[in-house]
Amino acid sequence: MSENPKSPNTVSNKLIDLLVSDVLQKNGVDLEKAKTKLSDDQKQSLKELVQDLSTQVNDFVKEANASKKKLNQDD
Numbered sequence: 001m002s003e004n005p006k007s008p009n010t011v012s013n014k015l016i017d018l019l020v021s022d023v024l025q026k027n028g029v030d031l032e033k034a035k036t037k038l039s040d041d042q043k044q045s046l047k048e049l050v051q052d053l054s055t056q057v058n059d060f061v062k063e064a065n066a067s068k069k070k071l072n073q074d075d
Helices: 008-026 031-037 040-074
Strands: none
Touching (some): 008 040
């Protein structure tokens, strides 16, 4: 998949980065210090969580696009 600005993966990744950065900043967390305090299990869990969320977003976008196509075909 191309990495153009309209790509669902690019948009969702940017949204996740923005939301996480905002929450961390509001709570006074230094991202670099927090990274060093994560255990390997926590890092793996976070990676799996991001992958699961990414899959869910992609599935949602596919369903939305399929619905749009079906509506356009019915017109």
